[in-house]
Amino acid sequence: MAIDGVTFPVYMDNQSTTRVDPRVVQAMLPCWTENYGNAGSLHHALGEAAKNAIEESRAKIARSIGARAEEVIFTSGATESNNLAIRGVSLHPRNRRRHLVSALTEHHATLTPLRRLQQSGFDLTLLSVLPAGHAEAGRIELQQAEEAITDQTGLVSLMLANNEIGVIQPVSQIAHLAHQQGALVHCDATQAVGKMNLNVQDLGVDLMSFTAHKMYGPKGVGALYIRGGRPTVKLLPQIEGGGQEGGFRSGTLNVPGVVGFAEALTISLQELTAEQSRLRQLRGQLWKGLRRDMPELTLNGPDVERDEMRLPGNLNCSFPGFDGQTLQLNMPQLAISSGAACSSSQPEPSHVLGALGIDEDAIRSSLRFGLGRFNTSAEVEFACQHISDAMDRIKSML
Numbered sequence: 001m002a003i004d005g006v007t008f009p010v011y012m013d014n015q016s017t018t019r020v021d022p023r024v025v026q027a028m029l030p031c032w033t034e035n036y037g038n039a040g041s042l043h044h045a046l047g048e049a050a051k052n053a054i055e056e057s058r059a060k061i062a063r064s065i066g067a068r069a070e071e072v073i074f075t076s077g078a079t080e081s082n083n084l085a086i087r088g089v090s091l092h093p094r095n096r097r098r099h100l101v102s103a104l105t106e107h108h109a110t111l112t113p114l115r116r117l118q119q120s121g122f123d124l125t126l127l128s129v130l131p132a133g134h135a136e137a138g139r140i141e142l143q144q145a146e147e148a149i150t151d152q153t154g155l156v157s158l159m160l161a162n163n164e165i166g167v168i169q170p171v172s173q174i175a176h177l178a179h180q181q182g183a184l185v186h187c188d189a190t191q192a193v194g195k196m197n198l199n200v201q202d203l204g205v206d207l208m209s210f211t212a213h214k215m216y217g218p219k220g221v222g223a224l225y226i227r228g229g230r231p232t233v234k235l236l237p238q239i240e241g242g243g244q245e246g247g248f249r250s251g252t253l254n255v256p257g258v259v260g261f262a263e264a265l266t267i268s269l270q271e272l273t274a275e276q277s278r279l280r281q282l283r284g285q286l287w288k289g290l291r292r293d294m295p296e297l298t299l300n301g302p303d304v305e306r307d308e309m310r311l312p313g314n315l316n317c318s319f320p321g322f323d324g325q326t327l328q329l330n331m332p333q334l335a336i337s338s339g340a341a342c343s344s345s346q347p348e349p350s351h352v353l354g355a356l357g358i359d360e361d362a363i364r365s366s367l368r369f370g371l372g373r374f375n376t377s378a379e380v381e382f383a384c385q386h387i388s389d390a391m392d393r394i395k396s397m398l
């Protein structure tokens, strides 16, 4: 239902996932009913057509991130890509290095495989980040990274943009430090690809994970960039079978998903500059509108004015005196997150906000807004009013 430019429910949870762009759906449609072959069946025309669709998509995606087609493999999403990168490097029989470096604010899809490796005997260093209140809250300090990475470090795994507070990490500088010690670098760029200008050469990473459903593409399809050339990135496959994707990831390829992924990334990059400034404007309107009714609101994460430091559509703030989940229950027309959506089935307070030194009450009172392609200024105005009404309703019940 839409009234005066506002579509209900108003969706502002684009860091969790995004609506598939209708142009992406159009590109995918023929892959279900016409071009439905198995990309591994090369003995007939339908298989060949599917294979061609995959390879065209691979070439487009690779070009978009500054890679060569043979350096990109498809997976089921960024969780799988992160697991393959982290476990694949660490558990490769030729790997002699037993130390891993990452950060406290990483996604569970990074932290969980790292902790599993730690349980099996690897040393793990999780870097802390600048605290709440700092203009660069959530950023890793280079000096800390430099001290942590040694000639025993096998892999440094860091995200480029954070899914909860949108902070952008100095990945290229840390990659440089890691390479000086002979360590490989993996980057979880799930929230960054399609949302900011990036290139694997400039980032200087050896492995990079990303996924289609954060950029208006389908769920269940992701990619891992694996740098070619020397020194060789040695990866132990985590899913074995028919040897697809160069043996790194067996399984029949998701042709509609891959085609949709390429289309989604192409559109995102074509519209990137205009979309970034539109989202910054909407976020500015949201931040101002929220503070109009609640001046004591606190911002979580880096300064929203520091464009180079924060994803354009992300806003995370704490509403002192309110519980985020109670607020959500009182805002049935607004889809947003309290803490990370990926972990909202677990009631514990967000580990990301905890790493910023934010106290538990403030974490429980936090909400994350993820503005995206389909949000409008009228929706932002509606959201501010809806939240204000919810706060009044909760206060009147106390």
Ligand SMILES: Cc1ncc(COP(=O)(O)O)c(C=O)c1O
Binding pocket: 015, 016, 076, 077, 078, 079, 080, 107, 109, 159, 161, 162, 163, 188, 190, 191, 211, 212, 222, 342
């Ligand atoms: C930073 C980050 N990494 C990894 C993931 C997992 O991605 P996927 O849902 O494709 O497995 C997410 C999704 O929430 C994410 O935000």
